[in-house]
Amino acid sequence: MRKFVVVAASVLILLAGCGKKTADPAVPAPTPAAPVTEEVAASDRDHLEAMRAQFAIVEMAPDTSFLTNEEARVVNLLNEAGALMSEIYRRQISEENPATRAAIAAGDHEDKEILLDLFDLHFGPWDSLDHDKPFYGSAQKPAGAAFYPADITKEEFEAFLAAHPDDRDAFISGYTVIRRDDAGDDVGGLKAIPYSEYYREWLDPAAALLRRAAEITTNASLKKFLTLRADAFLSDEYYESEMAWMDLEGPIEVAIGPYEVYTDGLFGYKTAFEAFVTVKNPEESAALDKYKNYLKEMEANLPVPEEYKNFRRGFESPIAVVAQVHGGGDNVPGVQTIAFNLPNDERVREAKGAKKVLLNNVMAAKFDRILAPMAEHVLVPEQAAMLMQKYMGAQTLFHELAHSLGPGTIMKDGAETTVNAELKDLYSATEEGKADVMGAYNILFMMEKGEYPIAEKENFLATYFVGLFRAMRFGVNEAHGRGAAFQYAFLKEQGAFAVDDTSGKYRLDFGKLEAAISALTAEIVFVQGDGDYARAKAFLDKYAVLDQPALQVVASLTGIPVDIQPVYKSRL
Secondary structure: OOOOOOOOHHHHHHOOOOOOOOOOOOOOOOOOOOOOOOOOOOOOHHHHHHHHHOEEEEEOOOOOOOOOHHHHHHHHHHHHHHHHHHHHHHHHHOOOHHHHHHHHHHOOOOOHHHHHHHHHHHOOOEEOOOOOEEOOOOOOOOOOOOOOOOOOOHHHHHHHHHHOHHHHHHHHOOOEEEEEEOOOOOOOEEEEEEHHHHOHHHHHHHHHHHHHHHHHOOOHHHHHHHHHHHHHHHHOOOHHHHHHHHOOOOOEEEEEEEOOOOOOOOOOOOOOEEEEEEEEOHHHHHHHHHHHHHHHHHHHOOOOOHHHOOOOOOOOOOEEEEEEEEEEEOOOOOOOOOEEEEOOOHHHHHHHOOEEEEEHHHHHHHHHHHHHHHHHHHEOHHHHOOOOHHHHHHHHHHHHHHOOOOOOEEEEOOEEEEHHHHHHHHHHHHHHHHHHHHHHHHHHHHHHOOOOOHHHHHHHHHHHHHHHHHHHOOOOOOHHHHHHHHHHHHHHHOOOEEEOOOOOOEEEOHHHHHHHHHHHHHHHHHHHHOOOHHHHHHHHHHHOOOOHHHHHHHHOOOOOOOEEEEEOOOOO
16 A cells, blocks of 8 residues: 546546555565675576566656746755655665675676666565565565564564563664664663664755755745654654644645555564655545545444444545655655555544545556556456446545554553554555455445446446456565455455456456455454454465466466556756
């Protein structure tokens, strides 16, 4: 996990849907890492080329001509810092990654060139679009990536915390790695190491680059954020810099640091380092800004009892429409993010809300290469013709707005906690699916408010439904794909569509589809608001699966790239 009637036309056309990565919490416990000298697991050249063809390479040339010389110098320093986020993230996926890549490069395998290309594309030897299957060697990717010892189990981790309750906060912190500790009294014990210590080799120079950029810029809000974020890299205290990021103004919009927990498929505790270096379009941002003023009304309008509604979060929720000029870390490999909603710290959300950043040029590329060609494969012809570009954009925006709605901080067994802490590895899939369906629910609400033409309701519903297939192509091991799958199965249960026997394409029942969107919005809020892990697991086990018609449609999309691989200049 991200308009529109008469809003800036480029934004109407370009927004497309959001995409990020996660491991499959349902896969079996991983086997120990295999030697890095192993040959390719799938040696078939055609298979490797088919993997590569899933991503369309797109040369990005965003317009930065309006930046001053000072601003361009700052952006170049931020690009350098973003590259350091990539160095950390490669090791967060697997500490063997540098050695594995070196082994491929030093070897004489006939497919060396494409193997290195795929390794760089996925940040490791695992196919992020196919359940993290290895395409080099046979080692399985640990569910917890490199945040934990590769052989650790959930049971061992929880047992250790039960025996060492004073260590719990450090162990579930988003800013520590867990390692074996045989040096103390606890032979075979565990220890939590702060990010600032464990990744100091890259965080020290990253902090120095941010401080250099802060010295150059005359933008007071940017100077404050960069200074505080540099301090946070060395202290693991991110709250003040997150608050400063919410107040960031000016043409440079940068998010850099440890944010998302998708990569931690074991518990969903640990954050991954990434960077988004972007420049802002002030006119398009202002055109969309009105929708944030509806957030409180959207919360009040949720189809759930009052106790499940969340008015504790702030509702400032600035919206920025930007062009990305560089990426780093978790933002780079695999499926590309086209919008994000940060920060994730519930303390900041309750104080200031969250910022929605829409990556205009990334969305444009996805629309041109992926979304536009998909409709004729999914819907019967007369309904495929109903798709409207502006509702692809609207769904992206309202997906991101929905991340600021519904349960966040909750009460469980008389104690205050968060949905994320309670649902653990299941949180990302429930949250991304929630944002999708709640976003759709709120677009329908905006039609009732007169912000979108009610006459275009069926156009929107058709566009929303096709969008589910874009995400389901990522697979049900990926958070957005899993979230789309449970929407699809729930809608099917509610009779929202039928499959044409001859063509295998879908015919929507728009009335039932609208009702099902409301019902699912309520159901997923209940799942999250109760903070019940067992209930969330049962929900996903039941609904986050694809039936044969869906699999057949996904299979028919092989001629359309699954995603893009943007290529940016390292310097302006």
